[in-house]
Amino acid sequence: MLTSSQWQLLETASLNTLNLRPEHIADIAAHSDATLLSNTQLVEFLQVCNCLYRGGEPLITDLAYDHVFLAELEKRQPEHPYLNSVEPEVTFAGKTVLLPEKMLSTEKTYSADGIEKWLTRLEKAAEDIGIDIASLHFKATPKLDGYAAYDDGTLLYTRGDGKKGTDISRVFERGLIVAGNGLRGQGAGEIVISLRYFASHLADNFDNARNFQASIIKEKDLGAHALEAIQNHAAVFFPFAQLPSWQGCAADLKTNLADIMTQTLSSVDYDVDGVVFEVTNDALKNHLGATRHHHRWQIAYKSNIETATVTVLSVTPQTSRSGRVNPVAELEPTRLSGALISRATAHHYGMVKEQGIGVGTVIELTRSGQVIPKIERVLKPKTPQIPEHCPSCGSTLVWDSDYLYCLNTTQCPSQIENSIEHFFRVLANNDGFGGKTIQKLHAAGVSSVYAIYQLTLEDLTGMGFGEKTAQNLLAQRQLSQSLAIEDWRFLGAFGIHRMGLGNCERLLQHYRLADIFQLTAPQIMAIEGFADKTAAAVVACLAKINNDFQRIYQLGFNLTRTPFLTEQQQNHSPIAGKIIVFTGTMLHGKRDAMSQQAKRLGAKVATSVTGKTDFLVTGMDVGAAKIAAASAKGVQVISEEDYLALLR
Structure with missing residues (x-):
């Protein structure tokens, strides 16, 4: 049967009124036999699969979609409109707007033979218009498996049906950054999540990266996982123009196709499902043009999912x-x-x-x-x-x-060992306390972080550690106390439910670390980003860890205090209450640092310019069109130097 979230996606896309019943849809997916379907059932099933895939709840593999069901439709009705249009995406909250340029699908192949045929077509077209085949230049980039979007520098749109998309500029306002050079307005790209981050932080809560990426876009109030991923810059908008690429001639492409595929597929830390090849010659691209579905000068060699x-x-x-x-x-x-x-x-x-x-x-x-x-x-x-x-x-x-x-939180070996390992891993200023070491310590009777800080050289050697290993552990333990770490990171090391590092920092922008254990749920709810359930969970968990926290805290750690967002700072700041966007390359510091400083001074930092923006602070390499667009909205455009003078 379809899951409740899958059915909800179909309802959102108005596909719940199809002739196919939920149990029939599940049965078709299980057997993957398109020949038994009528023409109407086949198209409806394709619509369902496309909707669920783009909504982050895939029903079948890409391979089954393309080679079983789509291939069957191509065989029966090669001119069917579904085959000659861009597969629509699920509609997200936001207004539908005309895209600055069409965002078509990409022609696909699953074999080297398909690439050979595509190259042959391109070479013939080049001959037809008198272009020397040897002069043709090709580019290969990873085919990101994220959410396609278009950034015109002011708005961010979903791909929609290729002509109209949904305005999702809110994701930049939430703090989403642009990968690569960090500049807005680079056109088409995809919203993606780091594979390593997904594996270490999200895999227990989301079935796949696509499922998580949907949460960044469609949720009006971001969940803690999505907010933390954005704040940690693990979730990004990656413009296609910034993707790493292989470049060469047709002969190189034919000879080294396998190596190019391997190199390109592993060139980014994001989900990829193939490699996109394109010819870069403008005259040939204009001559080839596009169908209503895809550009003829471009093809995706999709990973043959085994x-x-x-x-x-x-x-x-x-x-x-x-x-x-x-x-x-x-x-x-x-x-x-x-x-x-x-x-x-x-x-x-x-x-x-x-x-x-x-x-x-x-x-x-x-x-x-x-x-x-x-x-x-x-x-x-x-x-x-x-x-x-x-x-x-x-x-x-x-x-x-x-x-x-x-629920045996205090005596369960796995919970104890994983919690200790989590503490040292999040501090990130020491090495040596990995899983194997902690298992050995726990087997010898050490069952808390505090107990580790009481161990002597004699204790460790008595537990079976060699003297050199024991000395190294003590040295690493000392580093964990002496090396400077942020107080929000220290708090995050205790693994409080619903308190990722982003929420820890947000909480400590309003209260000192020593005072948070007296907070009530309403006090926490008053902080932006904390909903009622999160606030209640935080209060309960803080009470639960209070004794352990106080004992460890009093051991003495070199903590860097998070600056307050105090009323005094805001009242004396010339940017208090202002909405600021930083753009371009800054000469006097990194944009992240400038954003943090602006927030401490009471400003709200956004990533895209709207009519509500007060200041657009420009560094180097900012396009005239972006400045003109901001001025047209009534936004005050100031240079980095003028901004720093304003603060002084």
Whole structure:
């Protein structure tokens, strides 16, 4: 069956009135047989799959969409309008506006033979207009698998239907940055999330990066995960013009295609699902033109996502530091995309229960390039393998929505060890306290961060550590106290529920670290970015960790205090209450530092100019069009020097 979030996407796109029933849609996806569908059913199923994919809740793989269902429609009705138009995106909150230029889809191929045929067409077209084939120049860039958007320097639009998109400029106002040179107005690009950040911060809460990217755009009030990703610059708008690229001639492209693909696919830390090739000769591009669907001078060689039918050997529960027990499917060893895969995440036990994942379950496993393997769908369900007790401490588990939790927070070994490891990892000013070391310490009776700070050289050697290793651990522990760290990072190291590093910094802009344990939920709610549920959770968690925090805090750490956003600062600041946008390359400091200073002085820093903007502060390399557009809105445009003089 479709999930509730998938069905909600279909309702938003007005596709819930189709003839296909939810159970029929799920059945078609499970069997991947397009030949049994009528023409109407086939088109409707394609519409459903496109909607769910672009909404971050994919139903089938790209490969199945293109090679099974889209190919069947091309065979039956090659002139069908669906094949000759840009697949529409889910409508997000915001006004629909005409795009500055059309954003077409890209022609796709899944084979080297497809690239050869495309090159042959280009070479023939070049001959037709008298261009020397040897002079043709080609470019290859990674095909980002994010949310397509267009930035004209003033507004940011979704791709929509290729002609009209939705104004989502709010994502820049929330702090989203532009990757590359950081400048607005570079045209088409994609909103993406760092793969490493997703794996370390988001994988437990989102099924895939696309699912998370949707939350950045469509939520009116950003969730804590989305806000923190934006603040950490892990989520960005990446203009295509800033992408790393391979460049060369047709002969090089043909000879080194495999190497070019490998090099380009690994050139960015974002989800990619292929490589985009294009010819750069303007005369040839103009001659080739475009269909209503794609440019003829460009093609995407999509990663051939490998799939395998695999049997589940068992489902292993793993307890995290928060007490959530996550299921990991142990699989028959299977080679996919050059790697031997024996495990895959099942996301949560709600999925295990609903889809019947247990011993003997047959699944379809997918992996593309370096992407983590995932369970694409269950082919033959079996009795779900769901634990009743925590695998670490044996406590009875409890359900909370789709998740299982161990509530034995003070004695569960996994929660204790993961929490200690989290503390030292977030401080990020020391090395040595990794998982293996902490396991050994815990086995010897060390069960808290505070206890680690009480250990002596004799204690460590008595636990089985060599003298040199023990001395190194003590030295690293001393570094964790002596090296300067921000007080919000120190607070974040305690792993407070709903308190990522961004929220920790926001809280300490209003209250001193020593005073936050007396705060009430209404006081926290008064701070921008804290909703009622978050505030209540923060108060409860602060009370829970108070004793441990105070003992560790009093050991003495070199903490850099977060500057307050005080009324006194704001009242004496010439930019208090003003909305400021910084653009261009600054000579007297980085834009991030200038933004932080402006916020401390009571200003609101935005990333795009609107009619409400008070100052556009310009550095070097700012286009005249951007300045003219700001002036037309009544915005005061000042140079970096004038801005600094204003502050003085």
